[in-house]
Amino acid sequence: MEAAQAPEARGDELLVVNDVKKYFPITRGIIFQKQIGSVQAVDGVSFSVKKGETLGIVGESGCGKSTLARCIVKLLDTTGGGISFDGRDITKLSRTAMRPIRREMTMIFQDPYASLNPRKRVGFIIGEPLEVHNLGSSSEIKMRVQELLEVVGLNPEHYNRFPHEFSGGQRQRIGVARALAVNPKLIVCDEPVSALDVSVQAQILNLLKDLQDDFGLTYIFIAHDLNVVRHISDRVLVMYLGKVVEIASRDLLYAEPKHPYTGALLSAVPIANPALGRKREPIVLEGDVPSPVNPPSACHFHPRCPRFVQGHCDVEEPPLYPFGNGHVAACHYPLERWPMSADEIRRASSPVQSPSSQSREELPA
Amino acid sequence: MALLEVKDLRTSFHTEDGIVGAVDGVSFSLEKGETLGIVGESGSGKSVTCLTIMGLNAKRNTVSSGEALWKGKNLLDMKPRELRDVRGNEISMIFQDPMTSLNPVQTIGNQLIEAVQLHRDVSQRVARARAVELLKAVGIPRAEGRIDDYPHQFSGGMRQRVMIAMALINDPDLLIADEPTTALDVTTQAQIINLMKRLQEDFGSAIIFITHDLGVVAETADDVLVMYAARVVEHADVDQLFGRPQHPYTWGLMGSLPRLETDLDRLIQIPGQPPSLLRPPAGCRFHPRCPHVMEVCKTTVPELVPTQRDPEHLQACHLDEETKDREAAKLLEATMAKAG
């Protein structure tokens, strides 16, 4: 394992993630454990998040979004790479040194039904992180919890109720309140609205936006619904099979996607407007997401890519090529414009100018 | 004669807490080759409507009434024998959760073969060949090799495709798909929707498509039924529904949807919570959450009636048409500003 590089944080960056890897070992045998392989859930991811910004992360189920989120808040230890939070490298911190930092980044979980302890009262659930960090006497905590309940749009009288007495949307609000309790700087939201239907989803999205405005929070927002991510994010990161394939500001990503996978994702989003929807021609990807145990060679996307070039894409791994304005994409044959039909994408695949040469010309030697 | 005509369908469950009226007077009809979308919040009675048509509700503590005329015969009072001949043969159904809808201890192949042999008097070999054919049709790679696998060896998307193969194996006249893509991610969803469209073109089946994703409905349905708290609140052609929605709940649904094609700083949210079906509100069931509520809404149940302009566009709201048109136009302007 290479030594973790302590990434350098510049001025306004709250979180810098540098080449983070997380491999889950696959072992056999009970007495003599032997590692026979590993799930490469997150495989060399780098990005940074500015203060007050929302970074959206999208990708198919199983591409490693939750694993990455857990690594960031140190619920999981990374296999390699460095994470620096607010100027401090947190990958090497001990449990005790980590404690004050845990308070500054919290997480909202995917499933509002499973993530709240059914036998504990709502007041206890929200107040627990405060108690863990010794932030006040019990009466102060109670006041704070009631205040939080109000902030997330619940009634302070709900203090003594149990989670099962709430609907899905209300439970997710409880999750938000718990994440807010310790006054964090960063909240990692792992698919907070995926299990909810549209009207409830709207309530939670609005709530998150309001809280960001009021408290200057920074979010990492994971989802697989591109509409939702577009609505809430300032910048968007697209993952495929443990790797970053594209990062761009929201407007650039949705207007000019460069990576064919991003294109396929965008074109697959159904449009709630029959007239527009009928004109849409989705790029349908064949097959399923390959297993992260033995991912395809070089560019992980090549077996499903409509513009796959044999001898290049399956041999040379594409780096994150820059396209200006912080837009980067890992593809040898990026999309020239958007929207493109499936046919156009396929046709244009041979003579595209590789952006590597282009960008090299742009950069001073 | 319509292929399926549902008249005043009602289903209630007698639970320990009281009577849950899960479906309350639903009517619609469906022609051959047509796709009907049913949308509505979680718990609005979409699944129960279809389960009642198929006669698949648990027998105990369940009371159903009304008619579901299938080619002129009422499914609700068919004998079990007759009903079995319809199920899986003329009408088939894909269920909400692909992870639990397949028998975990039987191979995919055996479950498909069973579906064929229940309705066709064919040999094991013929049935198996048919199963492989369908698995290929739904895009399972190496179908011959994978037919003897067990469900747990398949991913969610693949299991849902197996369910679709099973539903189509006897060339049904009607396919009921209960949220077939909710559990899947966008790219898999696009694959499944494509598949269903293609199969509809090939076999000319009618489809009932349940979902709470308005985008999916807009792209797949010809007609749309909007359900709220066990009742139909709006029923129209898909272009009409999205072009001139006539019910405040439909406006709420559309407003709360983040969209790729428009920019909105805040989503328009429907205030409040969905009502309990144990004690639904009097009058219009949407009135406690409706921004246009009037006195009459609190006492009188609005009938599902055609609009003046379009006899095919049914809606259940007391507001006058002028106000509704104005509100609909406002909503469309707000949500589709950049749509062009």
Next chain:
Amino acid sequence: MFRYLIRRILWAVLLFIVITFVTFVIFFMGPNDPARAQCGGDQAQPACLKLVTEHYGLDKPIYVQYWRFFKRLVFQQNLGHSYATGQSINQAIGKAAPVTASLVFGGAILWMIMGLLIGVYSALKPRSLLDRTAMVFVLIGISAHPVWIGLIFEYLFGVKLKWTPIANYANFFGAPKDSGLPGGPWQWFYHMILPWCTFAILFAALYARMIRANVMETLNEDFVRTARAKGAPERRVLFSHVLRNALLPVVTMLGMDIGVALGGAIFTETVYQLPGLGRSLIIGVQSNDFATVQGVVVFATIAILLFNLIVDVLYAWIDPRIRLT
């Protein structure tokens, strides 16, 4: 599959060592001196004591004794001789085991049949009269002690109605000549009816309740609805979709319960005076005959472990999801 087996076997060996060693320790710590027991109790001659102690190595530390015992067991499959009678324990167990096996396996078959019939039927018709009656039976079965049930049965069917014999065992393959004892399959069956019923009733009740719950739960599964939606008739739904899934956990339970049941057999054997392992064990304990007790424990442990192994393999065979692990 192969790995799975190896793993299970390793576990079985480990468990075996632990169990035999624990029995060893318990007896070793016990207040009684086996040498004294062998030499006629309180009137024992010191010479005899010395001889016996040396012969059996009773003065050696515990691990040496255990190792001796273990070596003999593994390399000669020999359990030694009874401290009380000097008889070969292998032979004694060879005679007692078939009796207990008849009782346990016959009883298991009986309880499975009863459990299945009652459980499945009451699951299909919950809250019916039959269901309620069956649940009363289950309650009685669970709360009554086998000795009590045995005595009641003995009195009712044996003494009052004279339908069945009240005690003793009849050999399946015929009694030894001139012994004057009953023998042959029919006599065997005839003598075993009451013990089986007594033995099975507790488990029949437990299993009926468990099967009822499992079947009811499985009936609500989505795949059962899928089967109905395919147009499958109810019988088919029940047999090929519900039962196989509902009985999966029952198979593992059976494996564990055979072991527990072996313990229950002690009571039944005592009531009906069957010369099985349970009786040998009790006599062994009463006469402070450590070798016999250890022999029975070793034998029972091997039997239980073997049976569990078979059940595990069976389980992996009927549940495809297990195969990968």
